[in-house]
Amino acid sequence: xxxxxxxxxxxxxxxxxxxxxxxxxxxxxxxxxxxxxxxxxxxxxxxxxxxxxxxxxxxxxxxxxxxxxxxxxxxxxxxxxxxxxxxxxxxxxxxxxxxxxxxxxxxxxxxxxxxxxxxxxxxxxxxxxxxxxxxxxxxxxxxxxxxxxxxxxxxxxxxxxxxxxxxxxxxxxxxxxxxxxxxxxxxxxxxxxxxxxxxxxxxxxxxxxxxxxxxxxxxxxxxxxxxxxxxxxxxxxxxxxxxxxxxxxxxxxxxxxxxxxxxxxxxxxxxxxxxxxxxxxxxxxxxxxxxxxxxxxxxxxxxxxxxxxxxxxxxxxxxxxxxxxxxxxxxxxxxxxxxxxxxxxxxxxxxxxxxxxxxx
Amino acid sequence: xxxxxxxxxxxxxxxxxxxxxxxxxxxxxxxxxxxxxxxxxxxxxxxxxxxxxxxxxxxxxxxxxxxxxxxxxxxxxxxxxxxxxxxxxxxxxxxxxxxxxxxxxxxxxxxxxxxxxxxxxxxxxxxxxxxxxxxxxxxxxxxxxxxxxxxxxxxxxxxxxxxxxxxxxxxxxxxxxxxxxxxxxxxxxxxxxxxxxxxxxxxxxxxxxxxxxxxxxxxxxxxxxxxxxxxxxxxxxxxxxxxxxxxxxxxxxxxxxxxxxxxxxxxxxxxxxxxxxxxxxxxxxxxxxxxxxxxxxxxxxxxxxxxxxxxxxxxxxxxxxxxxxxxxxxxxxxxxxxxxxxxxxxxxxxxxxxxxxxxx
Numbered sequence: 001x002x003x004x005x006x007x008x009x010x011x012x013x014x015x016x017x018x019x020x021x022x023x024x025x026x027x028x029x030x031x032x033x034x035x036x037x038x039x040x041x042x043x044x045x046x047x048x049x050x051x052x053x054x055x056x057x058x059x060x061x062x063x064x065x066x067x068x069x070x071x072x073x074x075x076x077x078x079x080x081x082x083x084x085x086x087x088x089x090x091x092x093x094x095x096x097x098x099x100x101x102x103x104x105x106x107x108x109x110x111x112x113x114x115x116x117x118x119x120x121x122x123x124x125x126x127x128x129x130x131x132x133x134x135x136x137x138x139x140x141x142x143x144x145x146x147x148x149x150x151x152x153x154x155x156x157x158x159x160x161x162x163x164x165x166x167x168x169x170x171x172x173x174x175x176x177x178x179x180x181x182x183x184x185x186x187x188x189x190x191x192x193x194x195x196x197x198x199x200x201x202x203x204x205x206x207x208x209x210x211x212x213x214x215x216x217x218x219x220x221x222x223x224x225x226x227x228x229x230x231x232x233x234x235x236x237x238x239x240x241x242x243x244x245x246x247x248x249x250x251x252x253x254x255x256x257x258x259x260x261x262x263x264x265x266x267x268x269x270x271x272x273x274x275x276x277x278x279x280x281x282x283x284x285x286x287x288x289x290x291x292x293x294x295x296x297x298x299x300x301x302x303x304x305x306x307x308x309x310x311x312x313x314x315x316x317x318x319x320x321x322x323x324x325x326x327x328x329x330x331x332x333x334x335x336x337x338x339x340x341x342x343x344x345x346x347x348x349x350x351x352x353x354x355x356x357x358x359x360x
Numbered sequence: 361x362x363x364x365x366x367x368x369x370x371x372x373x374x375x376x377x378x379x380x381x382x383x384x385x386x387x388x389x390x391x392x393x394x395x396x397x398x399x400x401x402x403x404x405x406x407x408x409x410x411x412x413x414x415x416x417x418x419x420x421x422x423x424x425x426x427x428x429x430x431x432x433x434x435x436x437x438x439x440x441x442x443x444x445x446x447x448x449x450x451x452x453x454x455x456x457x458x459x460x461x462x463x464x465x466x467x468x469x470x471x472x473x474x475x476x477x478x479x480x481x482x483x484x485x486x487x488x489x490x491x492x493x494x495x496x497x498x499x500x501x502x503x504x505x506x507x508x509x510x511x512x513x514x515x516x517x518x519x520x521x522x523x524x525x526x527x528x529x530x531x532x533x534x535x536x537x538x539x540x541x542x543x544x545x546x547x548x549x550x551x552x553x554x555x556x557x558x559x560x561x562x563x564x565x566x567x568x569x570x571x572x573x574x575x576x577x578x579x580x581x582x583x584x585x586x587x588x589x590x591x592x593x594x595x596x597x598x599x600x601x602x603x604x605x606x607x608x609x610x611x612x613x614x615x616x617x618x619x620x621x622x623x624x625x626x627x628x629x630x631x632x633x634x635x636x637x638x639x640x641x642x643x644x645x646x647x648x649x650x651x652x653x654x655x656x657x658x659x660x661x662x663x664x665x666x667x668x669x670x671x672x673x674x675x676x677x678x679x680x681x682x683x684x685x686x687x688x689x690x691x692x693x694x695x696x697x698x699x700x701x702x703x704x705x706x707x708x709x710x711x712x713x714x715x716x717x718x719x720x
Contacts, residue, residue, distance in 0.1 A: 016675065297715065299704055313690040313718045315376065315705050318698025322679070324691070330673040331684070331691050338678025344659055345675050355657065358673045 001104045001128050001201075003043045004092045007036055007056035007064055008079065009111045013151075013275040015342050016330035017307065020360050025111040026063055027309075029273060029293070030282045039110040040068050042117040043124075050075070055092045057082050081243040086253040089200075090211055090218055091242065094226040097204035102135075104128050105207075109198035113282050115269025120199075123167065123266050127201035130164035130262065138210075138258060139201040140172070141266035142194025148184035151274045151340070153177045153196035153251060155263050156187075164264070172261035177251060194263055196251070197270050207254070214257045221245050276323040276332075277339040279305050294326070303336070330358055361464045361488050361561075363403045364452045367396055367416035367424055368439065369471045373635040375702050376690035377667065380720050385471040386423055387669075389633060389653070390642045399470040400428050402477040410435070415452045417442050440599045446613040447605040450571055450578055454586040457564035462495075464488050465567075469558035473642050475629025480559075483527065483626050487561035490524035490622065498570075498618060499561040500532070501626035502554025508544035511634045511700070513537045513556035513611060515623050516547075524624070532621035537611055554623055556611070557630050567614070574617045581605050636683040636692075637699040639665050654686065663696070690718055 011024030018024035025036040033041065036054075043052055049070050055077040056064045064076065077092050089107055096103050106124050114120045120141075127139040142155045156174035163169065175196070179187065187193035211219040221241045228237035246253070255261060271281035283291045290298055294308030300318045308314045308326035316324060323339055325332040334342065349359035371384030378384035385396040393401065396414075403412055409430050415437040416424045424436060437452050449467055456463050466484050474480050480501075487499040502515045516534035523529065535556070539547065547553035571579040581601045588597035606613070615621060631641035643651045650658055654668030660678045668674045668686035676684060683699055685692040694702065709719035 016673075295715070297705055297708055297712075299708065300698060300701075308691075313376075313709075313715065315690060315692045315694075315709075315718075317692070317694035317701060317705055319682070319693060319695055322682075322693065324693050326691050330675060331668075331686050332675045332677070333679060333682065333684050333693055334675075334677035335679055338660060341660070341677060345657055345677055348657055348659065349673075349675075352657075355655070355673065358675075 001047070001106055001124070002051050002053065002096050003047055003106045003108065003124075004053040004055055004077070004096075005036065005039050005043070005108050005110050006085070006088060006092075007054055007060070007110050008082065008085075008088050009109065011111055012346060013340060013342050014273065015346050016327050016332050016358070017309070017325055021060070022063065023060070023111070024273065026060075026067060029279065029307075034067055035113070035273075036064075036110040037067055038113075039108065040070070042114060042120060043106075043108070044070065045117070046121045053077055053092060053096070055079065055088055079242060080239045083242065083245050084247045085250040086215065086218065086248045087242065087245040089207070089250045090215075090222045090245070091225065093204050093207050093211075094222045095229065097208060098226055098229055101205045101208075103204045104131050105202060105204055107200045107202070111273070112198065113269070113271040113273065115271070116267075119268040120266070122165065123264055123268060124199075124201060126165040126167040126169075127264055130162060130169050130264070131201065131203060133162060133164070134169075134260075134262065135203050136206050136209075137202075137260045137262045138206065138255060139169075140255075140261070140263045141197045141199040141201075141268070141270075142170075142263040143197050143266055143268075143270045145188045145193060145195050148181060148188050149195070150178055150181055150184050152272065154179060154184070154187050154193045155196055155261075157192050157194060157263060161262060167264050169262050169264055172263050175251060175256045175261065177249075194265060195270075197266060199266070200255075210254045210258055215246065215248075215253050218245050218253070275339045275342065276305055276307070276325065276334070277336045279307065305336075361407070361466055361484070362411050362413065362456050363407055363466045363468065363484075364413040364415055364437070364456075365396065365399050365403070365468050365470050366445070366448060366452075367414055367420070367470050368442065368445075368448050369469065371471055372706060373700060373702050374633065375706050376687050376692050376718070377669070377685055381420070382423065383420070383471070384633065386420075386427060389639065389667075394427055395473070395633075396424075396470040397427055398473075399468065400430070402474060402480060403466075403468070404430065405477070406481045413437055413452060413456070415439065415448055439602060441603040443602065443605050444607045445610040446575065446578065446608045447602065449567070449610045450575075450582045450605070451585065451602065453564050453567050453571075454582045455589065457568055458586055458589055461565045461568075463564045464491050465562060465564055467560045467562070471633070472558065473629070473631040473633065475631075476627075479628040480626070482525065483624055483628060484559075484561060486525040486527040486529075487624055490522060490529050490624070491561065491563060493522060493524075494529075494620075494622065495563050496566050496569075497562075497620045497622045498566065498615060499529075500615075500621070500623045501557045501559040501561075501628070501630075502530075502623040503557050503626055503628075503630045505548045505553060505555050508541060508548050509555070510538055510541055510544050512632065514539060514544070514547050514553045515556055515621075517552050517554060517623060521622060527624050529622050529624055532623050535611060535616045535621065537609075537616075554625060555630075557626060559626070560615075570614045570618055575606065575608075575613050578605050578613070635699045635702070636665055636667070636685065636694070637696045639667065665696075 011018035157170035289303035371378035517530035649663035706719040
């Protein structure tokens with residue numbers, strides 16, 4: 001099995017820490033390792049480094065090399081532009097398929113927390129086993145929802161198709177992106193839905209066949225890049241063609257459209273630090289419900305999150321349910337309730353000539 | 361008349377902007393001039409610079425010279441240590457009395473706002489006129505209270521003693537420091553109380569006589585300093601004796617004890633920026649009640665104060681009644697209600713070996 005760690009996410013809701021120039025997966029939220037280093041460590045313990053790829057926009061290649069020095073140069077897949085996940089996953093698949101069209105690929109997000117790494121690896125192996133029997137299926141790892149979260153994708157399950165290494169493999173009847181609250185509540189109540197963990201397993205040829213079927217134009221671009229790979233023109237073709245690929249998420253472009261989708265329930269301690277209010281997923285609150293990272297003094301304050309990586313002092317007095325983030329050039333103060341709306345700030349900044357740089 | 365601008369206050373409740381190394385009067389809260397520059401400008405328009413003195417702890421002499429370049433070197437009264445207002449006022453009085461024991465001195469705080477400078481000067485002149493008739497009285501300018509503020513001193517008035525330049529001069533029956541809320545409410549209701557504006561007018565010999573009467577030990581120290589002034593040993597004596605003077609406020613030591621105290625009601629737009637919640641005294645809130653100074657973006661937020669002088673961006677989202685202060689090395693986030701308790705933070709910092717420097 002080949003493993004691809006996708007490093008291209010931006011994590012806009014973790015602004016101002018997470019920036020295009022240094023997205024959230026390149027930050028440490030607890031302990032010393034960054035999320036992407038943890039993502040690499042998890043698979044690096046079980047797979048040889050030759051089989052682990054990292055895909056990232058070219059603009060952050062330096063940071064990837066710095067944080068993940070074990071990745072062989074030829075396993076670093078660099079995208080000349082940001083074109084969303086369909087193009088990124090298409091590219092990684094085309095590159096791996098060139099050497100081995102029937103390769104099984106685990107395509108993994110890098111901006112999540114997985115507390116039980118052993119369990120995670122066992123689930124990847126179960127998916128690999130299942131693919132031997134069902135090579136034309138796409139597999140996802142699905143997480144049992146614990147709350148009606150509206151920021152995640154949901155996967156509706158049907159009957160069990162098979163057991164692989166003892167793990168039940170469910171047929172997927174529906175894949176839905178970020179639902180409204182009412183729908184999310186219904187999903188959680190029904191017991192038939194799992195969260196999309198953003199961890200996929202599939203055969204390279206299976207996925208490329210689906211690109212051909214549902215996104216023929218993208219496929220012809222990917223094919224052009226693939227043919228030129230390794231030739232003297234390879235880099236030029238990539239640089240010319242990749243930026244023309246459709247900007248769409250792989251979920252919309254491919255996954256929601258196929259009827260051969262399977263999911264394995266994954267009780268692996270998965271958590272998404274989707275926004276500042278979710279930081280308790282990685283850090284233990286103190287007796288008053290506060291989470292602090294950095295140099296702080298906190299008095300008469302409860303249920304608050306204070307994160308500083310600037311070396312400056314953050315002093316918080318008489319607050320409740322607040323998030324304070326202090327980075328090199330920006331301080332964010334927001335109520336926990338409004339954490340999800342951080343994009344309002346970056347949108348407003350982007351529209352401002354002078355302040356634009358703080359959004360990027 | 362000689363004018364002394366006292367620059368020795370610390371303004372602890374405006375931490376982290378106001379620090380021992382740069383107290384609040386050396387900061388600008390609105391517009392480009394600092395509070396002490398405004399204090400100097402107010403009197404500098406009407407009095408020659410030879411008659412305007414500035415008193416300050418030696419440790420901040422450089423900052424005084426930088427912000428007030430018009431002050432003649434010999435008019436800068438430097439205290440070798442911080443010994444509270446009785447010692448500071450005793451020293452300035454002893455120095456001025458050496459040349460002219462009967463000099464009238466206006467001893468003025470530098471950390472207040474006075475919007476009507478012309479009116480202020482007229483009130484100083486009225487006090488000067490009154491002193492011709494009542495040379496053994498101490499005079500204060502008193503501000504009509506608009507709220508039961510517990511952070512100010514109150515002056516209880518009795519009958520009108522005289523009119524000076526048309527201004528009524530009241531006899532003072534009581535001088536009380538920071539009352540509790542109930543007392544403050546009673547004072548405001550009664551209509552017989554004025555706030556102590558921290559602006560005093562008296563004759564040098566009158567004040568020194570009261571030192572002799574109520575603080576004989578301080579007086580003997582002051583006398584020793586005074587005698588040595590101008591001699592080669594002057595600086596040494598000051599440096600040796602001043603730090604031994606009692607650490608007490610002039611209000612407690614002298615003013616509350618004399619029965620010859622007068623006050624002139626001063627409708628001069630006086631305001632004290634005592635804490636961050638009082639910043640609206642110098643800055644106009646916007647339609648949502650927010651006050652912003654610096655580089656900010658503020659969304660879905662009301663009744664909040666954001667002050668930054670660091671050049672960094674402060675982003676505030678979904679907050680109410682909050683104060684955010686961003687200085688070079690510290691960020692403070694506190695509820696408006698708890699602004700008065702900023703000292704809790706500096707006390708805790710002072711007790712911490714590593715964080716101590718952030719309190720100073």
